[in-house]
Amino acid sequence: MPSPHPAIVLPRLIAHRGLSAHAPENTLAAVRAAHRAGCDWVELDVQLLGDGTPVIWHDATLKRCSDSRGKLVDLDLPRARRLDVGAWFGDAFRGERMATLQEMLALIEALDMGLNLELKVNRGRSAAALVECVVPTLLETLPAQRLILSSFDGNALALARDLAPAERLALGVLFEGIPRSWRQRCEALNAFSVHCDWTRLKKAQAQAIADEYRLLCYTANDPTAFAPRWGWGVDSVISDDPERFANHLPN
Template identity: 30%
Template sequence: MKEKILAHRGVSLTAPENTMSAFAAAVEQGLAGIELDVQMSKDGHLIVIHDERVDRTTNGKGLVKDMTLEEIKNLDAGSWFAEKYSGVKIPVLEEVLELIGQREFIINIELKSGIIQYPGLEERVLKAVKKCGLLDRTILSSFNHYSLLKIKEISEDARIGVLYYAGLVDPWEYGRNLKAYSLHPFFPSVTEQMVKECLEQGLQVIPFTVKDKETAKKLIDFGVEYVIMDWGRVN
């Protein structure tokens, strides 16, 4: 089963989400890959964090877009989770890509370009991924489908994943129109017939965010490529 799991924000049940500790744990535990979120700092760096604000997962306050990399790196991104992670820092995307290196490992990068527009985000992410030689092991997803179109305009070879919540009628048609590699639906909307139709149309299905192994197994049996899942070992 592990070869089908993309750890949601890393091994986020036993390490602080979207940190190097959580990502390293996914590598060590032999999972298929990781899912992470990218926003952009005031000075144009690719910041790996889910929320638009740093308040929930650090000891700081404010919007990522209003902070420099130096200011972000001065934050504690681990103490909120557990004392043993005190001092853990928010990573930049390049640090995560370097960790992955040439391993047979999938990285799903979600571009957080919906609530806040980050000019140049798509170009910068693609540049970082290509520089590390990881384009063929990276899936770039977003709820902002204009970002996905922009990615394909910049790089036809990029693999894009269409994130969505609501049940779509004939989602494979929508995915094909976007020249997507995969559809990333909210998991309750996934049926076996839907997965079968997508696969026949050349689209992979990667549901999010599954909370338990029983549901994950059912979806894997349907034929999904990966499952984005909250993952972590019980200590």
């Protein structure tokens, strides 16, 4: 029989990469903004610098969200610290620095927030190195009731499950479109949740998933277009701007 999962109370709304419609994504500023906006949970990405330091960052490269170019894998922490990762978004965030995992977890803990952390295994990077660095730190820092670890990378999730049983670590399986093998993949990991692209989700798929797992949809920013999916069994929406959904939630 599958092991029980943590007693996670999911909110209807989760802030995508922090409050990324109003602050630079995956930064301490974006998480503080999400907290001020009343969000209880945030979704963030983690990967490793070239020196093995885990940082909160989405892309394999630096261009989109910093004042520099190049690849994340070519940075060590001192060089990463010199990047401005806020000015691209707006002058109010000039001088924002790339957050390490330790710094972000300290903030999440201080704000008493929940975290959906995505293991971002970009091309050419080691899933094992990322998991071995990140998972022990998560287990030491956050209670199981406020943590979901997710990934598109099945190997990363399998390695994470080897390090922690289901009752200690909730795993979320990330999909774009839902494949026919979704159930087998979830069962193999004793997964807690399925996370999928809301625009590609079908009603029958959603209902089947919701019968067995928690169902989270990313990245929805149009509450009117999303509205029918609440009736399909969706538990939570991951949104750049959760405040848009304030008057559009199911009872």
